[in-house]
Amino acid sequence: MVSQVRITDGPKVQIQQVGYTYDAKSVLRDVTLDVPPNSVTVFLGPAGSGKSTLLRLINRLNDLVDGTQLTGRILLDGEDIYAPGVDIASLRRRVGMVFALPLPLPGTVRENITYGPRLAGERSHAVLEGTVERSLGQAALWDEVKDRLDAPATSLSGGQQQRLCIARSLALEPEVLLLDEPTSGLDPISTAKVEESLFVLKSQYTIVIVPHSIQQAARVADQAAFFLMGELIEYRPGDQLFTAPRDRRTEDYITGRFG
C-alpha cells in the first residue's frame, strides 16, 4: 500500500480569488485557499455560505447548471482545471464526488462499482473484479456485501448505500475525494463507519468534506475553512480553529450561537 501514497510537494488543490455568481446573485466572493495533499480538509459554514458550491466547482459539476459565472482560478496539481481544452470527464475521474444522499445507480452492487471504470474503457473482467473488492474494502463495506454483489444496490441499508457510493468513487482511484455532507442521512453507527473509512483513506487520497455537523467537522478535520455568506472567514488547522478561533463570527458559529 505504501507505494500508492503520493508524495507531492505543495498543495493538491489551489483555489485562487474565486468568485461565483448564479443568476446574477453572488454565491462566492474572492475565496483563496490551498488544500494540502493526503489530509482531510473541512469546508464549514451555515446553509447558503457557498461551501457546497465551492466543493462542486472542484470537479466542475456546476458545469451542468445554466446561468452561472466563475471568476478566479482553481488549480489541480498546479494546472487550471477551467482552462480551455481540459477533458472534463478525466478531471472528474481524478476528482471524485460523494453526495449528501446515497444515490445508487439502478442495477446491482457490482454494476454500481464498475460503472465508472467501464466508462473509462476498462473491459478486463479480472481487473474489474479486483476493483470491486479493493474499493468496497476501502469503504469498509466488503465484508458486509461480498455475498450480495449481484443484489440490487437499493436492497442495501442506507448506511451501506452511502458507503457503496464512496466505494463507487474510489473505484476510479481518484486523487481527490469530495464529500458533500456524506452522513446527513445516516444513523450514528453508519456515520462512525464512514468517518473511520475517511481516516484510512486520507493516507492515499486528498479529502475535502462538507461535514454534516460541527462535531463531525472537529472529529475529522486536519484543516478547516469557515465560510459565511460566500466569503472565507477563517482557514486554519482543525485543532486551532475549533479550540481557538480568531474571528468572532467563527467563534459564534462553532459555539452554536447561530447556524
Next chain:
Amino acid sequence: MLLSIAALVVVVPILVVIATIVVRGLAAISWEFLFGMPRDGMKAGGIFPAIVGTILLVLGTAVAAIPIGVGGAIYLSEYARDNAFTRSIRLAIVNLAGIPSVVYGLFGLGMFVLFLRFGTSILAGALTLAIMTLPIVISTSEEALLSVPTEFRTVSASLGGTRWQGISRIVLPQALPGIITGVILGLLRAAGETAPILFTVAAFYLPRLPRSVFDQTMALPYHLYVISTQVPGMPLSIQYGTALVLLVLVLSLNLTATLIRSYYRRRRQW
C-alpha cells in the same frame, strides 16, 4: 352517488358496444374469414389482405415514428435549453396533436403521394400515419425521460461519464417502459385511423397481398367503412366480424402497453 352514476354513464356504453361487437362478430369469425381473400365484391370470403395491410402500416409507422420521436424527445428533455427555438418546437408538437386526422390525410396526399411521387402506397400511408403519431410518441417519451431523477445524470457525470453516456446507459433504460407505452399508444391510434390512409394508401377492393412498399393495400378501418356504407346488401355478420378483428387488434396492443407499464413499475427501484 352522482359521481358513481357519472361513472356508469361512461362505462355502460363502452361495455354495450364491446359486447355487441363480440357477440355479433364472433359468428363471422372462421379460418376462411381471417386468412381468406374477399370474394363476390367483398360480400363473401375473408379479410386477410386488410389484416395484413393494417399490420404492415403499423410496422411502417413504427419504423418511421420511433427513431424520430424518441430522438426528438431525448433532444427536448436532455439537451434543449429553454429558449424561443425550443418553445416553438413544443408549441408545434402540441398543435400537431390537435390537428384533425383528415388534415394529415390531405397533407400526406400532397407531400408523399404527389410531391415525393410515392404514389398511393404503403410507404406514403405509413409516413402519413407516422407524422400523426409523432406528437404522442414525443410527448410521452419526453415525460418518461423527465421522470428519471436528475441525480442519476449528476452521478454519472461525477463518475467521468459524458452526457450521452449518462443518457444511453442510465436514463434511457430507466425511461424505456414509459417510452414503449407511449409508442404503443401512438401505434394504437395509427392502427385505427381511417382518414389519414384514405387518400394515401387504402385500396377499395384489392383481393391480394401487397407486393412492395410502393403497392396499395386494403386496411381494416377503411375496409370497415367501405363495407358499412359503400356496398349495398353487405351481410351484417361480415361487418361485425371486421369490427371485432380491428377491436381485438387494438385492444391487444393496449393490453400489451398496460402489461409492460405495470411490470416495470413493480421492478422500478426509485
